[in-house]
Amino acid sequence: MRRSLLALTLCSACLGLTAGTEAYLKLGTEVGGRIVPLRWIQQPIRYFVTNRDVSGVTAIELQTAVARAFASWSGVSTAVVSAQFAGFTGSDPFVEDAASVIGFRSRPDLEHVLGSTRFELDAVTGEILASDIFLNAAFQWSVAAGGQASRYDVESIALHEIGHLLGLSHSALGETEVLGPESRRVIAKRAVMFPIAYPAGNIDDRTLEADDVAGVSDIYSSAAFNRSFGSISGRVTLNGVGVFGAHIVAFNPGTGVTTGTFSLTSRGDFVLAGLSPGAYVVRAEPLDDADLDGFFDSTAGVNINFRPAYASKLAVVPAGGSGGTIEIRVPSK
Numbered sequence: 001m002r003r004s005l006l007a008l009t010l011c012s013a014c015l016g017l018t019a020g021t022e023a024y025l026k027l028g029t030e031v032g033g034r035i036v037p038l039r040w041i042q043q044p045i046r047y048f049v050t051n052r053d054v055s056g057v058t059a060i061e062l063q064t065a066v067a068r069a070f071a072s073w074s075g076v077s078t079a080v081v082s083a084q085f086a087g088f089t090g091s092d093p094f095v096e097d098a099a100s101v102i103g104f105r106s107r108p109d110l111e112h113v114l115g116s117t118r119f120e121l122d123a124v125t126g127e128i129l130a131s132d133i134f135l136n137a138a139f140q141w142s143v144a145a146g147g148q149a150s151r152y153d154v155e156s157i158a159l160h161e162i163g164h165l166l167g168l169s170h171s172a173l174g175e176t177e178v179l180g181p182e183s184r185r186v187i188a189k190r191a192v193m194f195p196i197a198y199p200a201g202n203i204d205d206r207t208l209e210a211d212d213v214a215g216v217s218d219i220y221s222s223a224a225f226n227r228s229f230g231s232i233s234g235r236v237t238l239n240g241v242g243v244f245g246a247h248i249v250a251f252n253p254g255t256g257v258t259t260g261t262f263s264l265t266s267r268g269d270f271v272l273a274g275l276s277p278g279a280y281v282v283r284a285e286p287l288d289d290a291d292l293d294g295f296f297d298s299t300a301g302v303n304i305n306f307r308p309a310y311a312s313k314l315a316v317v318p319a320g321g322s323g324g325t326i327e328i329r330v331p332s333k
C-alpha cells in the first residue's frame with residue numbers, strides 16, 4: 001500500500017540565535033484538525049551513515065560517535081528506544097529515499113546551523129517512517145575523547161539531532177547572553193534539546209539532562225515508567241481565556257529538578273509528564289526573551305502578553321498517576 005508521506009525539515013542546533021528560560025516540547029503533525037505526536041512505531045530504528053570522511057572526522061569515527069549518541073537515548077531506563085546501525089551508504093542525508101541516513105553535508109549558506117533533522121512521516125498516523133540528519137561540514141568537527149578547541153563535538157550535536165529524530169522539539173531550559181546582532185552565547189543549559197549549542201570544544205552535551213529524559217520517556221514510556229512517574233495537567237488562562245504558547249515550569253524543591261513544557265491548545269491546556277513523585281511548584285510565564293521560531297513552527301498564535309504567575313498551591317504528583325488538573329490564572333501585562 002502506498003503511504004501518504006509528509007516531509008518535514010527542522011533546522012536545529014543553531015548557533016547563538018535564540019534565548020530561553022526553561023523545557024521539553026514534542027514534535028507533532030496535524031491530522032484531521034488535531035495534532036498527533038511524531039514517534040517511531042517500528043523499532044529498532046535502522047539508520048545508515050554516509051560513507052564520506054571530512055576534515056578531522058572519518059566516516060567510521062562519525063558512525064562510532066553516532067552509535068554512542070543513540071546508546072545514550074536507548075540507555076534511558078524509563079523509555080523504550082532502540083536503534084541499529086544498518087551499514088554505510090553512498091547516499092547523502094536529506095535525499096528522499098525512505099531510508100534514515102546520517103552524514104555530513106557542506107552548507108556554508110546555513111551559517112548558524114550546525115545540524116538539521118528531516119522526516120518522512122505517515123501523514124495519517126504521524127508515524128515516523130524515516131529520518132535523516134546532517135551535520136554541517138562547513139564547520140570544523142572533532143570526535144576527540146575530551147573535545148578539541150575550535151571544533152564542534154560530533155557526539156554532542158548528534159545527541160541533540162537524534163533527540164529530534166526521536167520526536168522531540170526544543171526545550172527552553174537554558175540561559176544565554178547577547179554578544180551582538182544574531183549572536184548569543186550559552187551561559188548555562190539544563191537540556192541537550194536547548195536550541196543553542198555550547199561553544200566549539202565543549203562536550204557537556206554528550207550527557208542527557210533530566211528534561212531530555214522526561215521528554216523521551218513521555219513519548220516512549222516503558223511499563224516501569226508508567227508505574228513510577230506521574231504527571232500534572234492543567235490550563236493557563238488570562239481573563240478566563242486560554243493562553244497558547246505559555247511556558248510552564250515545574251520545580252521540585254525536594255530534588256531540585258526542573259521540568260517544563262508549553263500550553264499547546266487554544267484552551268491553554270498543558271500536560272507535564274515524566275515527573276518523579278513529589279510536590280511541585282508550578283509557574284506559567286511568557287516566552288518573551290526568546291526567538292519564538294526556535295520553538296514553534298507557527299508563532300502567530302503564541303501569546304506573550306501576560307505576566308508570570310504561580311499555581312495557587314503545590315501540585316502533588318503520585319507514582320503512576322496524575323497530580324490532578326490545575327488552572328494557572330495569569331495577569332495581563
Ligand SMILES: [Zn+2]
Pocket residue numbers: 011012013014160164170194195
Ligand atoms: Zn534542534
